[in-house]
Amino acid sequence: MTSRFYELTDDMTQPERWHLRSPVDEHGQKIDPWQFTEGRRLEPQGVIRFPVRPEGVVLEFTLDSFATPVVHGRVVQLFERLGIQDVQFLPVEVEGHAGPWFILNALRILRCIDDARCAEVRYFTPQDGQPEKVGEYKNVRGMRIDPARTEGAHLFRPWGWYLSLIVSEDLKRALEREGLTGPVFTEV
Template structure:
């Protein structure tokens, strides 16, 4: 039986939840979000700080501003156990919360988007005025992947659309087993 894969995102509709703001480094400068969504190791000196933009219940999985995944230690342990070679954890201090939280940086990219099976794919065109992006994905709606191209990956970002975070059914099931809060899964 083929492995199933899921887009993992932050359940923003969870009632009473917190909302995290923009990440900054130890000097107070904003951490460039794209640095943590490229699918490669990031080099950040010192500890990252995340403000609580909206007070509420802390979550095991949530996004800081611009979709950067932040995980509580128990959720991080799932990724370490099942996909250690494809993740990097960067300590983050969440203002007013002494518990151990980490930025989850997924360091693997897989070329697997199934353009025909996806609901809608848009590409950058030459007349869009961004010649450096011509031919690349501009938008991906209802993304579907070709699981035969994933190989042994259990967590990854899809090539060309690295804003999406994809996990295997094994990781999804493990997060659900521990009752990880804040997770939302959509099969891809």
């Protein structure tokens, strides 16, 4: 079992990199970006497009302005070779850039944050005025994952802190070997 895990983000330090904006449909209407953090399989509904502003260096792994992972087809091929199952790749168009491009939709959410080892965790309370979130994480700083609670997963989102995308050390190494542009790994 893998005992080290990493939060996967994109390389914000890349000079003159491109930036993907929020997804829109074929009519230019915004699409709910939070659906891609819920850990559930989605049925494609029309064309999903990502505007690019500003243009710049293309990254094969990119997070849009709402942290939706958008990947090049090379990432899909790698996941297929590795046999990683807990993921759905939704085809998308990236404005002005030939594909293939996909949203990486992680299908597992695990209760695996090790609160005691994190630098700071705060929870929503009734005083926050959001009763639907009481007991969920309000802030997680210096996140740490409890490997014993990861159920052998290689890709997942931590329960309560859904914007984070976590990968196993094995998947991290495979992504690095592939030489993809964009991924950055922070041990958690």
